[in-house]
Amino acid sequence: MKVVGIKQIEECVDGGSIREFQFDDSITKEFIDHLSQKAEKTQYFGSLPRPFFKLETPGRFTLKGVEGNRTVQVKLFGSDRNRTQEELVALAERRQEK
């Protein structure tokens, strides 16, 4: 999966930064599982008509989205949030290379 765009959504009062990652293809269950490697906590609501998921590593990021969409919303925390973003992008794009 390729990240084709990153849009800044909001700077939060809690110090977090919300961004939207745009992918070149639709999010699949396999892709969610792949991204969840990076998360300490994964929630996947598979009984919804369009499953909602949320990945979280406290203090670093939350990533949420809906299976079938091409975007996810990422909230980054901490002073090294740009590095966290780069790691998430790299993780997402590694999947494409396989």
Add this chain to the structure above:
Amino acid sequence: MERDGLIELSIVGCDKNGAVSADDIRAMFRQNTKLVVINHASNVTGEIQDVETMAEIAHAHGALILVDAAQSAGCIPIDVENWQLDLLAFAGHKSLYGIQGIGGLYIRPGIDLAPLKVGGTGTRSAWLYQPDELPTKYEAGTPNVPGIVSLKAGIEFINATGMSQINAATNRHMERFLEGLVGLEGVTLYGRETAENRLPVLSFNMKGLSPSDVGYMLEQSFGIVVRSGLHCAPLIHQELGTYPEGRYASARPASQRMTRSVSSWMQCDRLGRTHEGCRNKAN
């Protein structure tokens, strides 16, 4: 004013629907109580208060009443004279269909308030002081003409459509909202479980999801936009137990005449089972 030590506040609570009890109001009066301030309808649960009775109580204790009709103006016919309301504040951008930044304050004749702002004396340009005549006394500066025009258009829309017609549509939406949510496992609804005595807003939470997650999911999956969070109303969220213990308050859908079909909402009938599909590596 409270923080400056100019006034003291007595905060009256509400029940689980957001209803304020007349007895609780009566019990809260002190010798120095001058003003009762109450929401006509809750912007969190939609509960409509009996402000006519509240006005009687306030006046019986020698106090004035200020009704905040931000949520109700345009939804409910309001009769400031028969209800004997002293002050009534309303927002133009909710059910009056105006744009943001416009609203109004009704002041019963005979009540003399100090203007909040002065300057730009307008009708008396040569004066150095704010004119005493109404409404100029309270309308300092340049009027918000775009807001006023939008409010006028909104009111004309309501009058042309008919408030009862609008309410019939929004009540149908509410009934469907409630039909889709009441009794679902994993969904907590705040406020009445019927469309009776409420405006077309409701609040709910889903087990395992923060309100902002619910909002995101509804928008992304169903095209339903809701307001998530405290709704600028932390006190009622404290009463409902959704803040600070609940931490995230609630998700709040609302309906108005322009709201499109809520059929997609009915797909949410599966929301209540969502936690079954939840897997959590941390647990």
